[in-house]
Amino acid sequence: MYYLTLATLLLIYATLALSLNLITGLAGQVTLGHAAFFGIGAYVLAFLIAHGVDFWLALAAAGAAAGATGLALGAISLRLREDFLAIATIAINFVVVALFLYLPFFGGAFGMSDIAGPFGALGTLLSTAVLFLLALALHESVRASDLGLALIALRESEQAAEALGVNVKRFKVTAFSLGTAMAGVAGGLYAAYVGVIHPHDFGFPLSVTLLAMVAIGGMGTLWGPVLGAVVLGGFAQAFAFIHNYQAVLFGLLLALVMRYRPQGLLGRRA
Amino acid sequence: MDWSVIGYLGLEGLVVGSIYALTALGLALVYGLLRVLHVAHAGVYAVGAYCGWIAFDLSHSLALALAAGAGGAVVLGVFLDAWFYRPLAGKPPLIPLIGSIGLFLAAGDLLRIVFGPYQHSLPAMNATPVVTIAGVGITATQVFVLAGTAVLLLAVYWVSARTRLGLAWRSIAQDREIAAAMGIDIPRHTALAFALASALAGVAGVMVGVYYNQIAPTMGNEPAYKTLAIVVLGGLGNVWGTVAAGLLLGVVESVSGAFAGNYFPPQAVAFLALILVLLFRPQGLFGR
């Protein structure tokens, strides 16, 4: 059962990493606030379930809510240059967490607990596996489609892409919505998996971890983010025996990979 | 209405804002030259604070503590420039950004491993009021922070506006290629910028230790992201815009903490402000 629940967590991370890769790896939009959308999904599901809504409906709503917010973010991102966008996404992460903390119907500082999905550990694992496969499929269909090729072109050079007739604006916004919606659904499943959520579970440190997964694995590739998710997601559990050092090792890993292999473990040298 | 309330709001706001300004200034300076967000700057700040604490513990001299704080920070900052940022020049900025975050995380945890997770006091000064202006009592520690910041800002102004070093920095920030073509040694000038930025951060760290009477391995966490917001508000690379943004933020936080703390956290003010500003002025409050 331990390996089952651990695997479920890693699948959730992998789905999140893929969703982030859509935005940052494929469309080149740096976002350091992805955890906020994960959190929106989790809180929406928890709230709806607490009010008697059917689990699957709540899960869909979780994805929709996160995707809608992502749509808004996508629109904002159009006006901002790269570094501004990165910091603006951090800002959004903090504001969303503050909303979770201060809005009373989200439980405030007590968070929300006793969140139960309609099935036990095995069922949760299967659902997250299905979500992960869907994420893979969506990721690949986007990457290989005209939309995806355009997104990659966008990352290499916005001017060139525009010159080729690619509707830059529309693609950026689409990437944001798809990526955040996926994160929202993952968030809903996560809430049922862990059973209790608090505002700070979805803060900036998690956004950093997610971006690290994508960067270390190999931004823009398919399996890079998945590898990153497994390695970094399982880090604390695998290195429990040297727990005193696992945080510094994590930071060093991030720094060293960026310094010596910036394309990530599975990335191609640019 | 008790007018001293307003006075105290302003005082606390300026003190907190001064520390913000000193820390964010270095970040803006580095960004102007490298176009990279040096998140590890907050790690340099924390390391500087610890160096200052050790020096104070051994010597009971505040002056030595400040020197040690600056010195330790400079060593680390210059090292990071040489080993990490310079080899990554030309890579997409996301790469040094992520790596910088990793360095920051590692630095903080290293401080915990070496010095333990508990806070340590830096009892260099008492927080007793030493002068009262218009009903507002200003403590020794507040005088220290305000005066120290004023002196340092003057020094930075002098360097950037009145020396060739400052001129070189502004040239590089304005147009890197032309600056290089004019014969400016970019790596050397960048290293010097890291040195100054780090020195300021180290001193700020010691000041924080003295003012709040505590240092902790986690002390860099809030500055790590808050200085990013300040730097963007200040116009990303605009050094004096950053200083203004830092001071302004300190005051706004103070006011919201006193009156609106029941409704949202003052720490989120920086980010709310950021979002609002970027919606209407995507180049920041003071950006061009």
Place this chain on the structure above:
Amino acid sequence: MLKKLLLVLALVASPILGAQAQGTVTVGVLAPLTGFAAADGKSAVTSIKLAAKTINNDGGILGKQIKLKIYDDQADPKQAVNFARRLVEQDHARFVIGASYSGATLAAAPVFNQNHVPMMAAYAVAPDITKGHPYVYRVGLMGAVEGRIGALLAHKLGARSVAMINLKNDFGQALEEGFKSEAPKQQVKVDFSGTYALGNQNFTSMLVRVKTRHPGAIYASGYYSDAANLVRQAQSLGIRAPIIGQDGYDSPKFIELAGPAANGVYITTQLDRDSKQADVQHFLKAYKAETGEPADMVGASGYAAVEVMAKAVKQAGSLDGNAVRKALAKMKNVDTVAGHIYAWNDNGDPIKTATVQVINNGAFHRYMSVTDRKLLTP
């Protein structure tokens, strides 16, 4: 005759020898050893280790030596839930000490409950940890109860009006609710109620507003690193009203970081430095000897959690989860280093005594004991 004696000796010796051959009892511990909560995790684990050592030196539990299996959950629920499974399935922990914060403990509790492994939460405050989980008990004072004690103390200090400065987290919220519910019964009026976020160390602007209200006392919730600044800044402003804190302040670090401003601060807490109980004095001495620092509240609650579980196992006469849980439910009047527990209620929360400590000459001293059972019942 000699044969008979030898036979008796053999009969007496064999269970002891047999038990030593089986030897050990694995006790799980979940605590934050890295991350933002590392300081509390360290205090807790240090004390848990001391408690285990003390019990082992006394012969162990049911003749077996305690072997601790400690996992660093980083106060993160997703780590905690996985380490909880690991403790149950791979390490075969017989019972577990929950030495982490509420979020992580909340995530882990259902796992232990489902698998019938008793868990004792040391200092986490969330009510849902124990509610609905018959195998999960708590040894720490409930936040709402502690808040009530704060109102009682304000009354005892002669304050008719109180200004509240509340920490915005689950602990602070519970304290606030408890205080506000009890205040009218104690003829105490809440004249001001402000909120701050964890990590904030700038209180001057809020304190200036408080000062204009001239409160009889200030009830300020928080953890010692923030609270140290609060009391320092209050002193700088010349605020004379007594400041009432809680067990979040209860650490020698508070005294170090607050400096001279710490003197005269009252805290409602569970560790009575002036207690005559043998285990309290032993714990205080052992902690100081081990770390060089005086003990804090978090440590005391970790130590108490182990104490109580050992007593429960002894009373149950077995390590079977169900038997231990039933023993806990029946236990009455248990002395621990973190107060005297009258009994546990149906949720698994303790009805226990509390103490008010005041800081004088740079050390905690008893100001009064709180034994009103009605007030103390969660």
